[in-house]
Amino acid sequence: MTEQYRITKGRIVVAGQVARRREALKADYLLKYTGDFNIAVVEAKAESELAANGVQQAIQYAQMLGLSYAYSTNGHEIIEIDLTSGVESNLSQFPTPEHLWHRLNGKEPLDPDQTSHVLAPIYSAGSHEERYYQQIAINRTVEAIVRGQKRVLLVMATGTGKTPTAFQICWKLWSTKWNARNDPTRKPRILYLADRTVLVDDPKDKTFAPFGDARGKIERGNAIKSRELYFATYQAIAEDESRPGLYREYAPDFFDLIIVDECHRGSAREDSVWRDILEYFEPAYQLGLTATPVRRHDGDSYDYFGDPIYTYSLKQGIEDGFLAPYRVHRIVTHYDAVGYRPSQGELDRLGQAIPDGEYSTKDFERTIALRARTKAIAKHLTDFLKGHDRFAKTIVFCVDQEHAAEMRQELINLNSDLVKQHPNYVCRVTADEGDLGKGHLSDFQDLEKATPVILTTSQLLTTGVDAPTVKNVVLARIIGSIVEFKQIIGRGTRVREDYGKLFFNILDYTGTAVTMFADPDFDGEPLPPDEPGGGGDGEPSQVREERRKYYVDDGVVQVVAHVVYELDADGNQLRVIQYTDFTKEQVRRLYPSAEDLLADWSKPDKRTQIIEALRDRGIEFDELAKVAGKPDADPFDLMCHLAYGAPLRSRLERAQNLKKRQAEFFNQYGPTARMILEELLAKYEEVGASQFVIPDVLQVPPISEHGSIQEIASEFGGPVQLREAVAKLQEMLYVTEVG
Secondary structure (H helix, E strand, O other): OEEEEEOOOOOEEEEOOEEEEOOOOEEEEEEEEEOOEEEEEEEEOOOOOOHHHHHHHHHHHHHHHOOOEEEEEOOOOEEEEEOOOOEEEEEOOOOOHHHHHHHHHHHOOOOHHHHHHHOOOOOOOOOOOOOHHHHHHHHHHHHHHHOOOOEEEEEEOOOOOHHHHHHHHHHHHHHOOOOOOOOOOOOOOEEEEEOOHHHHHHHHHHHOHHHHHHEEEOEOOEOOOOOOEEEEEHHHHOOEOOEOOHHHHOOOOOOOEEEEOOOOOOOOOOOOHHHHHHHHOOOOEEEEEEOOOOOOOOOOHHHHHOOOOEEEOHHHHHHHOOOOOEEEEEEEEHHHHHOEOOOOOOEOOOOOEOOOOOEOHHHEOOOEEEHHHHHHHHHHHHHHHHHOOOOOEEEEEOOOHHHHHHHHHHHHHHOHHHHOOOOOOEEEOOHHHHHHHHHHHHHHHOOOOOOOOEEEEOOOOOOOOOOOOEEEEEEOOOOOOHHHHHHHHOOOOOOEHHHOEOOEEEEEOOOHHHHHHOOOOOOOOOOOOOOOOOOOOOOOOOOOOOOOOEEEOOOOOOEEEEEEEEEOOOOOOEEEOOHHHHHHHHHHHHOOOHHHHHHHHOOHHHHHHHHHHHHHOOOOHHHHHHHHOOOOEOHHHHHHHHHHOOOOOEHHHHHHHHHHHOHHHHHOOOHHHHHHHHHHHHHHHHOOHHHHOOOHHHHOOOHHHHOOHHHHHHOOOOHHHHHHHHHHHHHHHHHOOOO
């Protein structure tokens, strides 16, 4: 068993640029049949409580963990919840592990050979432990395969560890000699297939390194057959104009298992050349991995692999705290707002006559390249970084490689002060850069290298790039596909607390994000907002469309709007909202009136609960005061002003009013005690109500100059009387009206 098993990390909530985590979900006890096979969860209540009080929580944890059995106990009573039958029972003692396993296995029995594969240990690397959803995915996939399911689909959001999950699936099957084919010494042959070199090389060289010499890569026309774990791109083995297809040099049943990474692309379509590879190896078990499965009329992930046996979504990853939340910035340039129309007879940079017409965002950099617009976007992005963090890793998605080159140049010139010190501060990474671009990308991904900071790209970095410290995802082109959009957003969802990466920004210059977040197939939700304003081997395989482009270098373009979006209260659609409006909404949800708020706020213990409740909703008072431009306001007054339209008072006004109207309160104490209370009030004027924490505030000047904590307490008649005096001071501070 595991005691105090941490299920989630705790959702990340953000106020302004400050991030904190909510409390993680923890199961009191996780029961395991073997070291890697969880079988039940136990919620333990105090002896003074009823065991029934823990039933709902036990069920919640069991459902999250994919378990069939849950228990709630107070040490005397034991309640068992069997989620397979829906029956709850009162037990005198817990079942043994063997009894519980036989009950579970009796539902759909595994034979002894199948059981050996399902219960096989995963590869253990020190103290690392798979997350709960990874354990579910591993065990369900192995069980499906040993039961004979030939096509399996796993859907896991970008950044949640598809590759490590695939590694552990392979390890369990490989180490237990699954599919031995009547040869007890034979280990299965596995092919890891993807459509980009980086999606093959990274897993082979890093995640799958424990397989050692069992690994081999199929490349350069060499059909190696001496290994057990093979890695290949479709391009390396597919048929093309110059060769019949390297994959045909392998027998159709050569591989036992094929893992298809990013299976929503290429091979999913019925008419795809790459689909021929999967159909040729029809005897093999095939596992599809994707963050974004596709449904379409010409064949899709579901048609080929079937419905997913497990799904872990972006929304769930954010809710659990394993993925970073995001804030959406919608920025509009003048040309995007009103369009662009050339003057009569205008010629472009190349002397081409620009056809008359109204050009809009969808045409920019595709039909007509407007250098002034690129300059405006680069300037706005530079100002944004200057206002936040100039070394925050940033990816800018441009329309094409040419656009990416122009964007790089503009960003270079706008950041020349940093480029002087860091020549690779901004780099373009597209197919044209080849190995040089791969080197820049590698440095960008390296946690210990400060540069490159900004990468401009078009298609190359939409997927398969593990750069966990990316803080800004910039959309300078329209993204027409929900699948591609989710892949792009996935560049920012990884969390690295040790490097200060807990959330990220989406800077949208094209309107893509607003459109895509409205799509019912998108399942992530953005953060509460800041105040608006202020500062492989190539691209994915696709047919390149020949088109004429016109180049306009003149003109001046301004950014005319910068707003921040969040989901509405029902989570259905994005809307524009200011941080102050968001606070108003959240406060009124907690307290319908100022009187209700005052009743709790004046009590120190209740005040702490209110502060925590608002923090969980992404509201920090320091940030709120800064955004509202009222740094001297008491948080209570600021909330009442925003939520109920009450007059806004400063902390100084409240403190002076208290001393004037409640003089008798101070006069009941001796000179030293009275001075201590006045010094507490002065600290409140300077910093706020956080200074009323006893005994901490007694240990800092000027209060500490009155003696030790015990000596200070003695001035009030003892510790209890001291706390009562400070509590009364706070109560009167808020009950006393200013006027």
